Amino acid sequence: MDFIHYSQALEIILANAQSFGKEIIDLDDSLNRVIGENVFSDRDYPPFNRSAMDGIAIDSKDVENNITQFTIIQTIYAGEACDLILKPGQCFKIMTGAAVPLCADVVIRIEDVELNQQTASIKSHNIKPFQNIATKGQDIKNGEMAIAKGTKISPAIIGLLATLGKNKVQVNKMPTVAIITTGGEVKPISHKVSNVQIRNSNLHVIKSLLKQNNIEPLYCQHIIDNEKLLEAGIKNYLDVDILILCGGVSAGDADFVPSVLSSLGVQKLFHKVAIKPGKPIWCGKKPKGAMVFALPGNPFSCLVTFTIFIKFFIHKAVGLPQNVHKILPLNNHRSQKTKFDEFFPVIINYENQTLNSVAINGSGDIRLGLQANALALHPATMGEINKTEKLLYWDI
Numbered sequence: 001m002d003f004i005h006y007s008q009a010l011e012i013i014l015a016n017a018q019s020f021g022k023e024i025i026d027l028d029d030s031l032n033r034v035i036g037e038n039v040f041s042d043r044d045y046p047p048f049n050r051s052a053m054d055g056i057a058i059d060s061k062d063v064e065n066n067i068t069q070f071t072i073i074q075t076i077y078a079g080e081a082c083d084l085i086l087k088p089g090q091c092f093k094i095m096t097g098a099a100v101p102l103c104a105d106v107v108i109r110i111e112d113v114e115l116n117q118q119t120a121s122i123k124s125h126n127i128k129p130f131q132n133i134a135t136k137g138q139d140i141k142n143g144e145m146a147i148a149k150g151t152k153i154s155p156a157i158i159g160l161l162a163t164l165g166k167n168k169v170q171v172n173k174m175p176t177v178a179i180i181t182t183g184g185e186v187k188p189i190s191h192k193v194s195n196v197q198i199r200n201s202n203l204h205v206i207k208s209l210l211k212q213n214n215i216e217p218l219y220c221q222h223i224i225d226n227e228k229l230l231e232a233g234i235k236n237y238l239d240v241d242i243l244i245l246c247g248g249v250s251a252g253d254a255d256f257v258p259s260v261l262s263s264l265g266v267q268k269l270f271h272k273v274a275i276k277p278g279k280p281i282w283c284g285k286k287p288k289g290a291m292v293f294a295l296p297g298n299p300f301s302c303l304v305t306f307t308i309f310i311k312f313f314i315h316k317a318v319g320l321p322q323n324v325h326k327i328l329p330l331n332n333h334r335s336q337k338t339k340f341d342e343f344f345p346v347i348i349n350y351e352n353q354t355l356n357s358v359a360i361n362g363s364g365d366i367r368l369g370l371q372a373n374a375l376a377l378h379p380a381t382m383g384e385i386n387k388t389e390k391l392l393y394w395d396i
Contacts, residue, residue, distance in 0.1 A: 003274035006308070006341050009283070012269050013309055016285055017316040020173040020241050027161055030153045032214055033171040034319040039147040042164055044137035048099040051076075053132045056113055056120045057092040057104035063127045070120045076101075091120055100133055107132035150319050172318045175241035178219040178290075179206050180233060182247035182257065183297060186222060202246045202295075202302045209306045213314050227256045235264055243290040244310065247297030250280040257294050258282050266292050274380065276340045277301040277362070281309070300360060300369065304343045307375055307396050327390050331356045334378060334385040342378040345369025346393060355393055372396065 004012075022036040051057065058070060070091035076082050078097035086092070086103045094100065094107060106127055114121040140146050146164060151157060153171070161169055181203045189199045203220060210217055218240060223233045225248055237243050248257040249271075258271060266284040273281055278301040282294035291313065295305045312322055331354040336342065345358040346369075358372045376393040378385060385391070 003272045003279060003340070004270050006273055006275050009270055009273045009281075010309065010312060013283060013313045014316050016269065016291060017313050019319075020175045020317055022170055023173045024168050024170050027158060027167050027169055030161075030169050030171060031155070031158065033153050033169075033174075035147055035149050035151045035153060035157075036170040036172045038145050038149050039161065039164065039166065039169075041140040041142055041144050041146045043142045045139040045163070046134050046136060049102070049130075049136050050134040051094045051096055051098045051100050051107045051132065052134055053107050053109040054096050055094060055107050055109040055132065056122075057094045057100050057107050058122075059086050059088075059104055060106045060127055060129050062088055063106075063122070063125055068122050068125070070122075072118045072120055093120070105129045105133070152320060174213075174215050174318060175314065177210060177215055177217045177242045177244065178237035178240045179203060179217050179221070180237065180243070180245045181220075181222045181297075182225055182230065182245065183222075184224040186247070186297075188222070201299055202297065205299065205302055206244055206246065206306060209303075209311070213311065215314070225256060227260060230256050230260045231263065234260060238264065238266070238286045238289045238292075240290050242310070242314075243292045244306075245292070245294040246302055247295075249282045249294045249296060261292060261294065266290075274340045275304075275308075276338045276342045278305040278308075278343070279340065281305045283309070298362075300345075300362075303396065304375060307394055308343065326393050326395075328353055328355050328393060329388045329390050330354070330376065330385055331387060333387050336378060336380070336383045336385075339380055341380045343375045343394075344378060345372030345396075346374050346376045347371055348374050348393070348395075355391060 056070065067089050070089055072093050073090050074082055074084055075093040076098045077095050081099060082092065082101050084101065092101065092104060100107065106129060108122055109132060112123050114123065146160060147157060181200055185197050186200045187193050187197050193199060200222060207217060219237055221233055223229050245257055248255045261284055262268065266286045268284045271282045272279055277298060278296055280296045284292045286292065293310050295302050315322055328348065331349065334357060345360055346355040347358060349356055355374065355376050358369045360369050374393045374395050376391045
């Protein structure tokens with residue numbers, strides 16, 4: 001059986017990634033989503049000359065004229081407007097964030113002022129116009145683009161959107177997803193299992209991986225390895241954006257998924273990739289319908305194939321960065337076990353900026369590299385990896 005290379009499979013997948021459209025959501029639900037339109041400022045920011053300090057506001061010309069003692073004519077608090085005009089030798093007492101009247105062009109911080117009831121004396125003549133004042137429009141001008149479409153929404157972006165009055169925000173739409181797990185030996189985790197049965201851990205792994213990407217699956221179903229039941233079940237979900245199947249894609253007598261998908265008009269893009277684990281993965285597309293990923297049923301294979309394929313498909317379709325070229329040195333020696341590219345679990349040591357291998361007993365190991373927080377790639381072209389050899393890795 002011919003296998004395609006990992007990079008070729010990823011290229012095919014990304015070439016089929018298209019936008020799922022746009023939607024309007026509440027600002028408080030937008031974290032980690034992608035802005036779907038350019039956002040423009042609704043006014044100047046700050047919208048007035050804003051005091052950056054508690055202190056006194058004066059006209060700098062008074063200092064030029066050697067005036068150092070001032071009469072306080074009003075105290076200005078944040079949110080208050082003041083229409084008074086300063087005369088020579090007069091000042092305002094002002095609070096941080098308050099609007100500085102246009103007749104004043106300097107705020108002297110309270111620490112540099114001697115206050116005595118209604119008078120204030122300054123200690124320094126080293127005064128510059130607009131000192132300690134954030135001038136109107138200094139941050140963003142009215143009508144200026146504040147956030148470009150395609151920006152991932154962080155807490156800071158949420159703060160800016162709120163400042164701009166955007167309680168609703170247009171974002172790139174997330175896909176609708178259905179999950180089908182397969183296998184007569186697989187039972188729900190709440191059910192009793194016999195000595196030859198296993199619990200459906202893959203369903204919950206896939207759901208959690210989707211949740212990491214802000215996606216809740218619309219449908220989840222388990223179907224035993226029966227060709228007619230699989231055909232009837234899969235047919236129900238070919239109108240979603242992404243259909244993820246798990247199990248039944250290898251070469252066994254009960255691996256009906258590839259033939260059933262073909263019979264339902266799903267166009268095969270590839271089947272079997274030269275990777276370990278995960279080589280039986282099947283990928284296809286229903287014309288005007290779902291992108292279909294049929295993953296192997298072994299637990300670690302399921303985790304790996306989602307991480308190195310499905311996640312990048314989703315990220316490209318919704319406009320998130322791909323981040324496919326993270327590199328760190330391995331902190332141990334490793335020998336190649338197969339002729340394929342091998343993905344293995346590692347722990348990122350952030351202090352030393354290295355990768356440490358995590359022991360795993362093959363793709364069926366239920367621990368899934370338990371302590372691992374990343375997958376590293378051992379290329380097929382490298383029989384041995386020496387300590388300090390730099391490798392590509394993927395966060396999990």
